[in-house]
Amino acid sequence: MIKVKKRKFLLLPGDGIGPEVINEVKKIINWFNNKKSLDFEMEEDLAGGISYDKHGTPITDEVFYKALECEAVILGAVGGPKWDNVEFSKKPERALLKLRKELKLFANLRPAICFKQLVDASTLKPEVVSGLDIMIVRELTGGIYFGEPRGIKPIDNGERKGINTHTYTSSEIRRVAKVAFDLAKKRQNKVTSCEKSNVMEAGLLWREEVQELHDKEYKDVNLNHMLADNCSMQLLRNPKQFDVIVTDNLFGDMLSDQASMLTGSLGLLPSASLGAKNKDGKLRAMYEPIHGSAPDIAGKGIANPIASILSFAMALKYSLNLDNEANALEKAVQDVLDDGLRTKDIISKGTKEVSTSQMGDAIISKLQ
Numbered sequence: 001m002i003k004v005k006k007r008k009f010l011l012l013p014g015d016g017i018g019p020e021v022i023n024e025v026k027k028i029i030n031w032f033n034n035k036k037s038l039d040f041e042m043e044e045d046l047a048g049g050i051s052y053d054k055h056g057t058p059i060t061d062e063v064f065y066k067a068l069e070c071e072a073v074i075l076g077a078v079g080g081p082k083w084d085n086v087e088f089s090k091k092p093e094r095a096l097l098k099l100r101k102e103l104k105l106f107a108n109l110r111p112a113i114c115f116k117q118l119v120d121a122s123t124l125k126p127e128v129v130s131g132l133d134i135m136i137v138r139e140l141t142g143g144i145y146f147g148e149p150r151g152i153k154p155i156d157n158g159e160r161k162g163i164n165t166h167t168y169t170s171s172e173i174r175r176v177a178k179v180a181f182d183l184a185k186k187r188q189n190k191v192t193s194c195e196k197s198n199v200m201e202a203g204l205l206w207r208e209e210v211q212e213l214h215d216k217e218y219k220d221v222n223l224n225h226m227l228a229d230n231c232s233m234q235l236l237r238n239p240k241q242f243d244v245i246v247t248d249n250l251f252g253d254m255l256s257d258q259a260s261m262l263t264g265s266l267g268l269l270p271s272a273s274l275g276a277k278n279k280d281g282k283l284r285a286m287y288e289p290i291h292g293s294a295p296d297i298a299g300k301g302i303a304n305p306i307a308s309i310l311s312f313a314m315a316l317k318y319s320l321n322l323d324n325e326a327n328a329l330e331k332a333v334q335d336v337l338d339d340g341l342r343t344k345d346i347i348s349k350g351t352k353e354v355s356t357s358q359m360g361d362a363i364i365s366k367l368q
């Protein structure tokens with residue numbers, strides 16, 4: 001087998017269950033190195049609350065530069081109640097937001113797929129969710145998460161005012177819409193663009209820019225526009241009407257959490273945050289599970305590592321173009337679910353409960 005050039009992943013396990021689930025990803029990376037002669041390098045460092053505790057900042061400059069240099073960042077999760085009273089600018093989440101913003105990871109891909117083995121884990125009726133396969137493309141570096149002015153300011157009457165600003169430019173909208181259209185072409189060829197153009201000017205601009213890009217470059221893709229509140233309702237009513245959903249940062253945050261529960265467990269869903277290609281054709285990227293740090297179950301060995309493992313599969317696909325390897329890993333996950341092995345979050349009658357590391361090991365044994 002041909003040796004592939006050394007590629008370095010920066011692992012940032014973070015807080016809560018992050019280290020436990022990333023540990024399983026490490027085992028998978030080692031397996032690919034040993035069995036497939038894929039010479040992946042791994043470096044591990046601190047981000048989030050764990051970095052704050054050690055260095056007084058959620059991400060040090062040194063770690064940030066490592067993130068700039070590596071092939072892709074693989075993140076676990078950040079945050080937890082331990083850091084609730086930390087000053088806003090030093091909160092664990094700021095590490096994540098800084099990486100997204102400074103690495104210019106403007107397109108966040110959040111698939112919501114309902115595995116056939118887990119149809120019953122959803123709170124929705126099986127016929128509503130079985131076969132579900134949605135891709136949410138969330139804009140990740142703009143909108144109200146980053147807009148200026150922002151802050152909490154004293155005002156005349158002794159009150160305080162909290163301010164955040166929702167802004168989008170034409171190019172910010174178009175580049176993420178382009179990602180959505182390109183993905184749709186490889187899927188069911190349908191894009192639903194969501195905003196609140198009935199109340200927000202930035203939403204109206206969003207609608208107009210997406211439509212214009214469509215008419216100019218993607219006439220062959222089916223496009224429809226939907227108000228974000230309606231989309232939230234439609235996701236519960238008839239989720240299978242969607243193929244690719246493209247939306248802004250805040251609506252994407254909410255709609256992706258909602259879509260994830262259609263599939264039964266947050267513990268299963270991966271995500272990829274992609275930037276533009278640089279002049280060497282290299283794609284900046286960060287991969288992370290959608291679930292958070294789940295401090296309530298941290299350290300118990302019961303967290304579901306599948307979302308992280310599938311995030312690594314996305315890294316194989318999107319950063320390294322190793323589609324065969326990515327498919328093999330996805331298939332191994334399916335096979336383990338077929339065998340009836342489940343972590344606590346997805347356990348059901350007639351299945352067998354396994355720990356975080358047993359789940360990782362089982363997936364590896366299916367790869368063999």
Ligand code: IPM
Pocket residue numbers: 079093096253
């Ligand atoms: C997510 C999370 C983050 C977000 C938090 C942790 C800052 O909810 O990735 O969806 O709001 O974007």
Ligand code: MG
Pocket residue numbers: 253254257
């Ligand atoms: Mg979220």
